Amino acid sequence: MIYDKSNPVGTITLAPNPPFYYGERDNTFWEDAFSSAIYVSGLAVLPDHQSKGLATELIDFAEETTRERKVLYVR
DSSP, rough: EEEETEEEEEEEEEESOOOGGGOOGGGSTTTTTTOOOOEEEEEEEEEEGTTTSHHHHHHHHHHHHHHHTTTOOOO
């Protein structure tokens, strides 16, 4: 979560499994469909705080977390 002073203004949700709304989709569009991945199932930044690079910071956090856990992909 990203804060402006003590107020949350952005968030990201990471999960080790695909979100439920993926359903039984054909995952062949992934380069390595069965490799380990961390899934971004939610990312939000309040409208008044958009265009400030906060979503980029959240995605950078997801990539860093993925590297730390030795997972191959962020999806």
